[in-house]
Amino acid sequence: MLKKILSAERCAECKGCCVFECYDIFETPIFSAENRNFILEKNPRAVFSKKDKGYVFVPQDPDSDGLFGCPALSENGCILGDSKPFECRIFPYKIMNLDGRLVIAISPCCEEIYKRPLSELVAFLKSGLSEKIFSYALTHPEIVTPYSESCPILLVGDFL
Numbered sequence: 001m002l003k004k005i006l007s008a009e010r011c012a013e014c015k016g017c018c019v020f021e022c023y024d025i026f027e028t029p030i031f032s033a034e035n036r037n038f039i040l041e042k043n044p045r046a047v048f049s050k051k052d053k054g055y056v057f058v059p060q061d062p063d064s065d066g067l068f069g070c071p072a073l074s075e076n077g078c079i080l081g082d083s084k085p086f087e088c089r090i091f092p093y094k095i096m097n098l099d100g101r102l103v104i105a106i107s108p109c110c111e112e113i114y115k116r117p118l119s120e121l122v123a124f125l126k127s128g129l130s131e132k133i134f135s136y137a138l139t140h141p142e143i144v145t146p147y148s149e150s151c152p153i154l155l156v157g158d159f160l
């Protein structure tokens, strides 16, 4: 979804948003049953628990840096390709709830995108992406996270 501004090759090299620390483990993606089954075929050691209408992975052994990798992460990047969860497809854009209102913000965790001018990031949203994000969030509220002040707001949408 962000291919015009972020290459799959760059993400495969970075993998930054596919590993989690203890404090942000609540932000792991929500997988569909199809995602979960596909991951289990490739990675039978993965463990999932039910969350909302989907599944989240259960963090197991951290690596030597104390990080927990997503079970869909491989040496070559995400094994789910274009079928990855919606919130992964729009990252580092994030859909958040600010006092009952939907906002699209940008995560500072992605150095590749965060260093771009905010005007460029807003223009890309306005080229059609924001409508898709707001519309998806209204039918899938489980992807909406509480607003965090570390994420600059780019666009404000409707009340929930």
Ligand code: SF4
Binding pocket: 006, 010, 011, 012, 014, 015, 016, 017, 018, 091, 092, 109, 110, 111, 112, 113
């Ligand atoms: S942090 Fe940014 S560049 Fe790195 S994998 Fe995530 S979206 Fe791609």
Ligand code: SF4
Binding pocket: 017, 018, 019, 029, 070, 071, 072, 073, 074, 077, 078, 079, 080, 084, 085, 088
């Ligand atoms: S589903 Fe894919 S893109 Fe999303 S966190 Fe896991 S490895 Fe990364």
